[in-house]
Amino acid sequence: MYEKEQGNFFWGRKQLWRGIRRNxxxxxxxxxxxxxxxxxxxxxxxxxxxxxxxxxxxxxxxxxxWVGLKWFRTFFDLPRFWQIVKNTLVVSLYSLAVGFPIPILLALMINSVKSTRFKKLTQTVTYMPHFISTVILVGMMSVFLSPRSGFLNHLIAMLGGPDGLHYMGNAAAFPHLYVWSGIWQNMGWSSIIYLAALSGVDQELHEAAMVDGASKLKRIIHIDLPAIIPTMVILLIMNAGSIMSVGYEKVYLMQNDLNVTTAEVISTYVYKIGLKQQQYSxxxxxxxxxxxxxxxxxxxxxxxxxxxxxxxxxxxxxxxxxxxxxxxxxxxxxxxxxxxxxxxxxxxxxxxxxxxxxxxxxxxxxxxxxxxxxxxxxxxxxxxxxxxxxxxxxxxxxxxxxxxxxxxxxxxxxxxxxxxxxxxxxxxxxxxxxxxxxxxxxxxxxxxxxxxxxxxxxxxxxxxxxxxxxxxxxxxxxxxxxxxxxxxxxxxxxxxxxxxxxxxxxxxxxxxxxxxxxxxxxxxxx
Structure with missing residues (x-):
């Protein structure tokens, strides 16, 4: 018995090395x-x-x-420690809570459209913002929300909001601007993977449901949505794993002296402390x-x-x-x-x-x-x-x-x-x-x-x-x-x-x- 197992072991090794050499x-x-x-x-x-x-x-x-946990204690003792952690969690959880379901809703709506031409137009319009650079996106926000000439600022005032408010310098507005600008930029791109999953749904299920009198909403809830739940769970786990890792590029560009109380997150703080000396004038x-x-x-x-x-x-x-x-x-x-x-x-x-x-x-x-x-x-x-x-x-x-x-x-x-x-x-x-x-x-x-x-x-x-x-x-x-x-x-x-x-x-x-x-x-x- 032992000789047989030993022979199988060496045979397996030979097969492995043969496969490696062949590939x-x-x-x-x-x-x-x-x-x-x-x-x-x-x-x-x-x-x-x-x-x-x-x-x-x-x-x-x-x-x-080695100094053990010295630097951790130093960071924890900072007067701004809890504020920085709070800002990081607020931005991350806000982005997850709002940014996760919107691409799913967009994918379900696009998938339900019968007109192929309109569907392609919608996909093109929603995908294109993803290709705008972070620098330009923040520049657009600065222009559109300008207190004097920004058309979004004027539109908000026409709808009963405050007139002439400097939103880019408003600490309370920072999380909302960060999250919703990100949703506008990435919701089309993020919906692609859900559209890919929806394309694999058997159309016979929809035909059978229509024969039974199911409305479009019920077909979405009972057929389309269950089909993309595995994809949703995987992406939710991946997104939840980066809650404490807010990207520093966009946050850093949106920061200024007026909104830093809510805009300073862990990643930008680490950059300023560790690498600020490398910044040019x-x-x-x-x-x-x-x-x-x-x-x-x-x-x-x-x-x-x-x-x-x-x-x-x-x-x-x-x-x-x-x-x-x-x-x-x-x-x-x-x-x-x-x-x-x-x-x-x-x-x-x-x-x-x-x-x-x-x-x-x-x-x-x-x-x-x-x-x-x-x-x-x-x-x-x-x-x-x-x-x-x-x-x-x-x-x-x-x-x-x-x-x-x-x-x-x-x-x-x-x-x-x-x-x-x-x-x-x-x-x-x-x-x-x-x-x-x-x-x-x-x-x-x-x-x-x-x-x-x-x-x-x-x-x-x-x-x-x-x-x-x-x-x-x-x-x-x-x-x-x-x-x-x-x-x-x-x-x-x-x-x-x-x-x-x-x-x-x-x-x-x-x-x-x-x-x-x-x-x-x-x-x-x-």
């Missing part, structure tokens, strides 16, 4: 993504030890003395000459050039690496496939934090380099998941088996067959990565000190800030001149919004067909 090309496809996630996601986790040390850059993590002067002046500003063209470099190179690199890794993970007979998938998914829930991440980049001597701007964001776990799911759904095993019989290896199959059949998911990756690189501003703000390497988003933020600062510091006492100055500020802000968003909006209609198809098919099993 060596797939492991080579996975190598760039594995290294990327290891360096930029797992390596910063080691820096969590800094929280328990009196860290010294000269001594490093291994040489710095904004320029002081700006002549307000409207749209023409925006385009005459040399910073715009420098930013456009840098952003094009980062976007083109990063998108090409990210798409290629993600397609290779997604194809490898879609092969169900790949040894250690589940372990590799867990390696990637783990980073969606756990991270090292901003400061350890910065320390890793500095240790690699990648700060203030264009290489870093191209590498950051090239490989994303969510992109890997939808790419893997798309290839599992659209490249049948029978096709792979037939190619293998004809002597076609994994590498040749990927380039000759898999890629041509994956245009839809490639369009998704190209658009998603391009928007991410085009809109990126926080990583460049942290890691770049050479102004000649700044992307467009950083220069646009400078222009927005300097325009507002120039108007605020104006010493004119002429009411007419002051009004013209404020009008010019709004013109500049509108010009900046158009300059930033127009390229993406011009590209999106050409990729929309493949984009929607790719995301929906890739989300069914994701």
């Amino acid at each position: 060596y090309c797939l492991y080579l496809f996975l190598l760039p993504a594995v290294v990327f996630i290891g360096v930029f996601c797992y390596a910063p986790m080691y820096g969590v030890l800094m929280a328990f040390q009196d860290y010294s850059p000269a001594k490093g993590i291994l040489g710095s003395p 904004w320029p002081k002067g700006f002549t307000l000459l409207g749209y023409q002046k925006v385009f005459e500003d040399s910073r715009i063209w420098t930013g456009y050039g840098n952003t094009l470099i980062y976007t083109i190179c990063g998108t090409a690199l990210g798409t290629f690496f993600t397609m290779m890794a997604g194809y490898a993970l879609s092969r169900k007979n790949l040894p250690f496939r589940s372990l590799l998938m867990a390696y990637f998914v783990f980073t969606m829930y756990f991270g090292g934090g901003l400061i350890p991440f910065y320390m890793v980049i500095k240790k690699l001597q990648l700060t203030n380099t264009r290489t870093l701007m191209v590498l950051l964001g090239a490989v994303g776990v969510y992109n890997l998941i939808i790419t893997r799911s798309f290839m599992e759904s659209n490249i049948p095993e029978e096709l792979r088996d037939a190619a293998r019989v004809d002597g076609c290896g994994n590498g040749r199959f990927f380039f000759k067959i898999a890629l041509p059949l994956s245009k839809a998911i490639m369009a998704v990756l190209v658009l998603y990565l391009a928007v991410s690189y085009w809109d990126s501003y926080f990583n460049p703000m942290i890691f770049l000190t050479d102004r000649s390497k700044y992307p467009l988003a950083l220069y646009l933020r400078e222009i927005l800030l300097t325009a507002a600062t120039g108007a605020a510091n104006s010493m004119t006492t002429d009411a007419d001149a002051a009004r013209k100055l404020q009008t010019m500020v709004q013109v500049i802000k509108y010009g900046v919004i158009i300059v930033s968003t127009l390229p993406i909006f011009c590209v999106y209609p050409f990729l929309q067909k493949y984009f929607v198809k790719g995301v929906m098919i890739g989300s069914i099993k994701g």
Whole structure:
């Protein structure tokens, strides 16, 4: 009996090594993504030890003395500790309570529309705000809610609300502005995965319910809603796991001296305490000459050039690496496939934090380099998941088996067959990565000190800030001149919004067909 079990053990090992050798090309496809996630996601986790040390850059993590919970006690003893924690919880729970059900309702409504043309129009309109950068979104909020010229401010006053209230500087309004602007921007994008789940509902169930006299509302409640409950539970668990991790980019942009009592959250506080010394100084002067002046500003063209470099190179690199890794993970007979998938998914829930991440980049001597701007964001776990799911759904095993019989290896199959059949998911990756690189501003703000390497988003933020600062510091006492100055500020802000968003909006209609198809098919099993 023992000899039989031992023989089976060695036979199993032989089969395993034979499978690894046969699929060596797939492991080579996975190598760039594995290294990327290891360096930029797992390596910063080691820096969590800094929280328990009196860290010294000269001594490093291994040489710095341990101080136990000293820094935790210091943080807990801060006068603002409970206020910061409260702000973080309020924003997170508010976003979860309101932002979670709205995409579900939107998906159910879109799915119930019979007109295909109207359905596509609705999807396009609701998806497009997702591609507006955070910098531009906050700029739009500043323009639309301006106390003097903001049309939303005037609309609120017409409906009986306060007239001339500075909402962006109102501490009580901050959570509402943060949450509802996020819902407007992301509800269409977040509804895609629910639409993908609803597309798998058997239509015969609806036909049988209609025969029994069920109304559309009852069919939604008793057929559509139960079909997406598993997806809802998974996404709710994922969202609940990040309650204490409010994104610092949008919060940081919306913060000012007037609303900081409700706008300071843990992530922005950590950034200010740990990395504030790396922040650059904004320029002081700006002549307000409207749209023409925006385009005459040399910073715009420098930013456009840098952003094009980062976007083109990063998108090409990210798409290629993600397609290779997604194809490898879609092969169900790949040894250690589940372990590799867990390696990637783990980073969606756990991270090292901003400061350890910065320390890793500095240790690699990648700060203030264009290489870093191209590498950051090239490989994303969510992109890997939808790419893997798309290839599992659209490249049948029978096709792979037939190619293998004809002597076609994994590498040749990927380039000759898999890629041509994956245009839809490639369009998704190209658009998603391009928007991410085009809109990126926080990583460049942290890691770049050479102004000649700044992307467009950083220069646009400078222009927005300097325009507002120039108007605020104006010493004119002429009411007419002051009004013209404020009008010019709004013109500049509108010009900046158009300059930033127009390229993406011009590209999106050409990729929309493949984009929607790719995301929906890739989300069914994701």
